Each structure stands twice: as C-alpha cells, then as structure tokens.
Amino acid sequence: MQSYYNNKTIWITGASSGIGKALSLKLSKLGARLILSSRKKYALEEVKKACHNPSQIVIVPLDLANYKELKTITDALVQSGEKIDILINNGGISQRSLVKDTVLEVDEKLIQVNYLGTVALTKALLPHMIQRNEGHIITVTSTAGKVGVPVRSSYCGAKHALHGFFESLRAELHKTNIDITMICPGFIKTDISKNALTSDGSAQNTMDDAQANGMTTEDFCTIALKAIAKKKPEVLIGSFKSTKMPVWVWRFLPNVFRKIIAKSKVT
Numbered sequence: 001m002q003s004y005y006n007n008k009t010i011w012i013t014g015a016s017s018g019i020g021k022a023l024s025l026k027l028s029k030l031g032a033r034l035i036l037s038s039r040k041k042y043a044l045e046e047v048k049k050a051c052h053n054p055s056q057i058v059i060v061p062l063d064l065a066n067y068k069e070l071k072t073i074t075d076a077l078v079q080s081g082e083k084i085d086i087l088i089n090n091g092g093i094s095q096r097s098l099v100k101d102t103v104l105e106v107d108e109k110l111i112q113v114n115y116l117g118t119v120a121l122t123k124a125l126l127p128h129m130i131q132r133n134e135g136h137i138i139t140v141t142s143t144a145g146k147v148g149v150p151v152r153s154s155y156c157g158a159k160h161a162l163h164g165f166f167e168s169l170r171a172e173l174h175k176t177n178i179d180i181t182m183i184c185p186g187f188i189k190t191d192i193s194k195n196a197l198t199s200d201g202s203a204q205n206t207m208d209d210a211q212a213n214g215m216t217t218e219d220f221c222t223i224a225l226k227a228i229a230k231k232k233p234e235v236l237i238g239s240f241k242s243t244k245m246p247v248w249v250w251r252f253l254p255n256v257f258r259k260i261i262a263k264s265k266v267t
C-alpha cells in the first residue's frame, strides 16, 4: 500500500478536521507530499505541524461554497509547478433539519459546498490530469449518497448527485489512466454532526450518538487507503448497520427500506 502513496502529490479538501485531518496525518507517514485545503487556515497550519513531513506540505485555504473561485486557485497551484497526482474531495457539511422547516438558503449552501464545490474543483484539475494522462480522483460521499434519510434532505441530494456526476465522469475517462474512487462512510467519529446545519442555517453544535459511537477515523483511514491503492471504484466504510445493510436493503427490497426508514429515528 505504501508504494502507491510514496512521493505522490495529494490534494485533500476538508483537511482541517475529522476524516481529512486523519487522512493527512496517515498519508504524510506514507511518504506523500500534501496540499491541504479547507476554510480555516489556522487549523490547517496545526495539521501541517502534526504531519510527518511539514516542510513539504502546502496550505491552500479555500471555501467550497465559493465554487467559481476554485479554477483560479487550481490554475495558480498548477502554474507554481505542482503536479497533482491524487485529488481527495473530502470537504463537506451535513444537515439536521426537516424539509418543512428548512430555509432555502440552507439547501443552497449544502449543494454549493458538497456538490458544486467538489464538481468545480474536479473540473479545474481535470485538464491537467488529462494532459498528463494520469491521476486519481477520490470523492468522499456518504451512505446518504446511496439512500434517502430523514433530516438530511439536501445533504442526501448533494451526495446522490455526486454519484451521478462521478459515474458519468468515470465512463468518459475509460480510455485514460485517470481513476475514480467513491468512498461512502457510514457513521464515523468526527465533528460532522456538530457542524451540521439546522433549519435556520446555524450549526447543530451537539454530537449525535451515532457519530459518538461511530468508527474511529484511524480505522476509517486504514480501510480507505487500502481501497484507494487498489483503485476500487466504490467502497462503503463503517459499521454493517450504517453502510451495507441500508444500501443492500434499498437496492434489493426498496419498499422494505422505505418502511424501515420512515419509522426510524436517524440522527
């Protein structure tokens, strides 16, 4: 596995916390040269300091919601001499609110950050990968990108849309050496539920039990990095109950899934 990452330049979004931070720490130990992105520069600096090879790490603050600026940022990075081998689209924000209560600005934000930001960054980097005829684009979606769950309507919408986008892109790239891997986490122990948007756009600020009892980011990284190195098209990571069970029941017994999810209290 180490040989896949050694000396590769890897751009990770959402690197300031949770899954992205854990991936950064682990990848730096595996010999990767990292470009770390998210909004909070100070938090990225802390991650950089904690990495194995801080002197080789570049910090590029960006806001995925400002998706129209991502091409300029990417072009500047490439013009500075960076040859990005792997892009990990991980930055994102979740939701905890009923459709009937949610202001439209929240739906807009969830689509901008989770879908348009990821699409814009991928499209900005793609020509450079195509020119070199190599690259690997990894996108972290969610079980909520495979099934619909309550209080996450636009989060589900954005994450489902990413699967549609990247399956189309995968087909378009089939004659190239550019690979696509979709990672669908179940419940992972991070601050995602604290940072999730509520109906008025404010953060929930509390940790859900499901996240508190979720898989550790270390275990998540071990599975994710093996799957990426094997260039798996898609991988579900988390407990059986939060990944394979809902996805398989939805695929093979959709009416059963609809009954179960309607009665469940998913938090």
Ligand SMILES: NC(=O)c1ccc[n+]([C@@H]2O[C@H](COP(=O)([O-])OP(=O)(O)OC[C@H]3O[C@@H](n4cnc5c(N)ncnc54)[C@H](OP(=O)(O)O)[C@@H]3O)[C@@H](O)[C@H]2O)c1
Binding pocket: 013, 014, 015, 016, 017, 018, 019, 020, 037, 038, 039, 040, 041, 043, 062, 063, 064, 065, 090, 091, 092, 093, 094, 113, 140, 141, 142, 143, 184, 185, 186, 187, 188, 189, 190, 191, 192, 193, 195, 211, 214
């Ligand atoms: N944890 C889970 O149970 C779980 C389950 C399914 C899917 N996921 C997915 O996993 C990914 C990582 O989430 P996490 O669990 O590690 O949560 P997290 O700890 O809240 O981390 C989210 C990351 O995204 C960045 N981010 C948020 N809004 C951004 C924006 N507008 N522009 C740029 N970066 C932004 C945050 O950095 P800044 O605040 O510095 O911008 C942070 O680094 C997300 O895509 C999430 O949907 C997580």
